[in-house]
Amino acid sequence: MSDTSASGPSAATHSTPATHSTPATRAEVCVAACAEAWRGDGEILAAAMGTCSVLGARLARLTFEPGLLTTDGGALLTAAPIPLGAGPGKIEGWLPFREHLWLVQNGRRHVMMGASQIDGYGNTNISVIGDWAKPKSQLLGMRGAPGNTICNPVSYWIPRHSPRVFVGKVDLVSGVGYDRARELGPDTSRFHGLRRVITNLGVLDFATPDGRMRLVSVHPGVTVNEVVNATGFELVIEGEVPTTPAPSTEELRLIREELDPKSLRDTEVAS
Amino acid sequence: MGERMTPAEIVGELEDGMTIGIGGWGSRRKPMALVREIYRSRLKDLTIVSCGGPDVGLLCAAGKVRRLIAPFVTLDSIALEPHFRAARQAGVIEFTEYDEGMFMFGLLAAAHRLPFLPTRAGLGSDVLTVNKDLRTVRSPYPGPGQEDGLDDGEEVVAMPALTLDAALVHMDVADTRGNGRYLGADPYLDDLFAKAAARTYLSAERLTAPGEVGGPPQALLISRMHVAGVTDTPGGAHFTGHGAAGERDEAFQRHYAESAADPGKWKSFADRFLGAGEAAYQREVRRWHEERA
Numbered sequence: 001m002s003d004t005s006a007s008g009p010s011a012a013t014h015s016t017p018a019t020h021s022t023p024a025t026r027a028e029v030c031v032a033a034c035a036e037a038w039r040g041d042g043e044i045l046a047a048a049m050g051t052c053s054v055l056g057a058r059l060a061r062l063t064f065e066p067g068l069l070t071t072d073g074g075a076l077l078t079a080a081p082i083p084l085g086a087g088p089g090k091i092e093g094w095l096p097f098r099e100h101l102w103l104v105q106n107g108r109r110h111v112m113m114g115a116s117q118i119d120g121y122g123n124t125n126i127s128v129i130g131d132w133a134k135p136k137s138q139l140l141g142m143r144g145a146p147g148n149t150i151c152n153p154v155s156y157w158i159p160r161h162s163p164r165v166f167v168g169k170v171d172l173v174s175g176v177g178y179d180r181a182r183e184l185g186p187d188t189s190r191f192h193g194l195r196r197v198i199t200n201l202g203v204l205d206f207a208t209p210d211g212r213m214r215l216v217s218v219h220p221g222v223t224v225n226e227v228v229n230a231t232g233f234e235l236v237i238e239g240e241v242p243t244t245p246a247p248s249t250e251e252l253r254l255i256r257e258e259l260d261p262k263s264l265r266d267t268e269v270a271s
Numbered sequence: 272m273g274e275r276m277t278p279a280e281i282v283g284e285l286e287d288g289m290t291i292g293i294g295g296w297g298s299r300r301k302p303m304a305l306v307r308e309i310y311r312s313r314l315k316d317l318t319i320v321s322c323g324g325p326d327v328g329l330l331c332a333a334g335k336v337r338r339l340i341a342p343f344v345t346l347d348s349i350a351l352e353p354h355f356r357a358a359r360q361a362g363v364i365e366f367t368e369y370d371e372g373m374f375m376f377g378l379l380a381a382a383h384r385l386p387f388l389p390t391r392a393g394l395g396s397d398v399l400t401v402n403k404d405l406r407t408v409r410s411p412y413p414g415p416g417q418e419d420g421l422d423d424g425e426e427v428v429a430m431p432a433l434t435l436d437a438a439l440v441h442m443d444v445a446d447t448r449g450n451g452r453y454l455g456a457d458p459y460l461d462d463l464f465a466k467a468a469a470r471t472y473l474s475a476e477r478l479t480a481p482g483e484v485g486g487p488p489q490a491l492l493i494s495r496m497h498v499a500g501v502t503d504t505p506g507g508a509h510f511t512g513h514g515a516a517g518e519r520d521e522a523f524q525r526h527y528a529e530s531a532a533d534p535g536k537w538k539s540f541a542d543r544f545l546g547a548g549e550a551a552y553q554r555e556v557r558r559w560h561e562e563r564a
Contacts, residue, residue: 074456074457075455075456075457076456094456096456096457096458096459097296097371097457097459097460098375098458098459098460098463101371101372101375104372104392105372105390105391105392127368127397128359132397132401133362134359134360134361134362135359135360136360137356137360138351138355138356138359138360139351140343140344140345140350140351141323141341141342141343141344141345141368142342142343142368142369142370142396142398143342143343143370143371144342144370144371144372145370145396146370146373146392146393146394146395146396146398147370147371147372147373147390147391147392147393149395149396150391150392150393150394150395150396151391151392172397172401173395173396173397174396174397174398175396176394176395176396180395180396181395183395184394184395187414187415187425188391188394188395188425188426189395190415191391192395
């Protein structure tokens with residue numbers, strides 16, 4: 001079923017109409033850019049890690065992609081997108097971790113993950129920095145990254161675009177990139193697909209003949225050079241790079257008044 | 272059927288070198304009273320199988336872990352577990368690292384006495400390079416690529432069974448026979464741990480008489496047929512979260528993580544909270560909160 005009437009947290013008394021007339025902050029541009037990653041996905045789970053990413057999934061559902069399913073951050077599928085940190089309210093489904101892991105196999109899911117390192121083909125690492133056998137820095141472990149990337153469409157949200165994250169070669173591949181997927185052959189890699197990488201500086205994708213990362217847009221106030229200098233490998237840059245669209249007035253109202261009234265987005269991306 | 276035991280009696284039934292599965296997920300519904308009992312015990316050379324949280328951290332700190340099998344170790348609201356990081360960075364534990372879905376399939380295989388289960392998860396990633404023993408299998412059935420003239424079946428990862436000598440799980444309510452119920456929204460993988468294990472030990476916030484556990488039948492996650500021992504441990508999941516009424520103690524978890532990241536502070540933490548038994552732990556946690564109030 002596609003719930004075209006989904007209107008989200010009905011709510012909010014609009015007592016402060018002036019708040020959404022001020023220009024979008026960088027964090028708000030990021031939220032809207034994250035939301036765009038789910039455009040066209042229809043009735044699937046929008047799974048998200050990170051503040052702007054979670055807000056983006058909920059914003060997409062509240063606006064142009066009402067069929068999306070979103071969670072309370074835990075095991076519950078909420079009947080409508082909820083504000084960050086709020087209780088689940090009315091629920092429409094149950095998705096404990098085990099069901100989430102089954103859903104990865106089933107494929108009706110587009111996840112936006114984080115990455116400690118990402119390379120030019122979209123291989124990512126959240127496990128270790130340094131030698132795996134005796135790491136310089138032990139991070140989370142592989143979590144669901146191998147299965148997510150080989151079974152589902154995957155995007156990435158990276159709040160700090162820097163050469164430490166955007167590296168020539170990741171120390172360990174937990175999330176599978178396009179060069180690795182190609183080596184597996186068309187049958188085995190048929191569910192692999194990296195959609196977008198959204199960062200605090202811009203939007204990137206892999207829409208190139210060989211699956212290398214391409215700069216799609218830079219956020220308002222960011223130059224192409226800034227992105228190039230913050231990236232430790234050569235990006236594909238085709239002609240004039242456009243500016244990431246700022247959220248609309250209605251999107252700003254939804255972000256500011258309904259989804260994130262406490263402005264938690266600003267703690268992830270400074271203005 | 273579960274025998275009523277004390278945490279010390281349960282840990283007394285475990286042996287050096289065993290493979291022990293620990294239920295819960297990250298810093299959620301961990302059988303911490305039993306983990307603390309192992310911390311204080313003489314057990315050694317354990318292989319721990321866990322969706323890791325402070326259980327893995329504490330056992331690493333105590334030098335109990337020879338090998339860890341896990342898809343991650345995290346405190347959830349604090350991303351990285353300091354003791355686990357220190358153990359890995361010092362190279363003092365062996366680590367078998369799987370994807371979460373692979374890990375679940377390993378427990379499912381063991382729970383159903385299968386040698387492995389096939390999964391796509393892992394293909395193309397370094398899961399297959401860091402785990403030298405991990406193998407793939409080719410499907411005996413035609414693959415999706417018929418049109419390309421190849422009739423090979425698909426190649427998938429053969430995730431080996433994660434068979435356990437013992438499993439430790441924590442429930443919100445259990446009866447004295449060892450039937451256990453969870454109150455939160457997520458069962459995690461606890462029943463799979465129980466079925467994958469030769470014997471399971473169940474700790475619970477509260478014990479009832481048989482048949483008095485209550486709640487909807489589908490919340491009865493653990494069956495006595497898998498349970499060797501059951502123990503009454505009010506606050507036994509602390510500081511991890513458990514059911515609806517048991518949020519994670521975030522303030523104390525921060526205290527744990529800050530202490531764990533500093534050897535000097537860790538000694539004071541361990542002396543105060545982990546030196547004596549579970550009753551002393553619960554008392555000191557109450558006092559710690561009172562001191563801060």
